[in-house]
Amino acid sequence: MKKLLQLFILCLGITVSAQIKAPQPSPSAKVEQMVGLSTVTLDYSRPAMRGRTIFGDLVPFGEIWRTGANENTVISFSDDAKIDGKMLKAGKYAIYTIPNKDSWDVMFYKSTNNWGNPQNWDDNMVALKVKAEVVKIPMEMQSFTILIDEITTDGANLNFLWENTVAYIKFTVPTDEKTMASIDKVMNGPGAADYYAAAAYYHDAGKDLNKAWDWITKATEANPDAYWMQRKKSLIAADMGKKDKAIEAAKKSLAAAEKTGNKDYVKMNKDSLKEWGAK
Template structure:
């Protein structure tokens, strides 16, 4: 009996010691996955709050390396080589460190992203790239430290570091055009209707070569790809080429197909374009 009681007592202690108390973290973890052009960008960081503290110049001193968040390294991962201010940053995962200043920040992409906060020993050889971020004053306070991947373009985006009344912005460029052109050239050796549509759409969006875009969109339609969104694109290309009569005829076909499918967005877009081009409806 004594052995049984001792066993139960020991088991009870082990059970209590293995239990984990769940409580919210003071600096919650955040993970953001963003597609910029054709490049995957992943951002992982912890978000401290102001909590009535003076942030920059006090909690975060000016002129000193800051972990740029809380807890483990703030990490950013690029699936392709990118450029910042004309300098190349190889694809991979980096820790982001910053040196805040009153008018600008130095942003450091550090090859070792396995630290808790700043490295115990800073190694200049592990710096992959340094860049300067311009700062602006916000008309409001951001209570929780925030990093946004914003101002999304086909070939670029911005990293915005926001806390208190400060935002520091850094633009990076991705190799969308090179990847898209390589893909188009490869696929054009044996393209299907969807490939012709994708290539025409890219050329049209980037204002590269309307004649080529028109040739490809016609081939797509001729191969049976006559969905209303394809016809919509064809009408826009025709209009940009000055082929207004053709654009009106194509838009009417797109409108009829959209009405049949009940797609209100394409119904409105086509009607707006037909009105703009002076068509009788």
């Protein structure tokens, strides 16, 4: 009897720990799309029609819909976007909609960890609410689908398709602003951080110290109070045998580090100045 009980407990443990894998009725989907220089990502679940009437029945008109199934349908914008002339800050939002026959309300909700609709809807959590146009299509879309389509260099359409309905909104992203900023940066030449990075690599990798010196000099001229840049300049100068230049840069690095309270750089510079016989 004791052995039989032990065997029963063992079998029960195996049964409880086992996990059956089966397809989900509303499988999850992930869409990542570049629009201009911005990334738009969608995570959502895709319920199917299964012979049901969708809009006006399964999804009632005039009521808030989770816009999919299971967890929140979530959209992420890497940059600020403009929808219907209104600004939506870069970030992650749950998409809720209110379908109607002729138009939908589309709401970008700041809380994204709800299962379905929030237990207590909070209008203050709606980052943006816009109208979506509705178009009938001649065939049935069996699975709920969200598409980022009609892509241009600075915008796209966000399409919601199910049954014989498409609801869509247009959005734009700051492609021109980002492109012009990139052009200005490149055409104006490298900045202090670029010169510093190049000099640091050349020094640390044992490459041409003359080039490293030219670059670190340009970096410190552009940003003379950057103690980490002055520190690197002192080390490059020391390795080049320019002791006076090394001491001069180390003193500047020490003063700047003391001003900002960076104890590590204070100690490193003091140690180097002592090593180099600075007065």
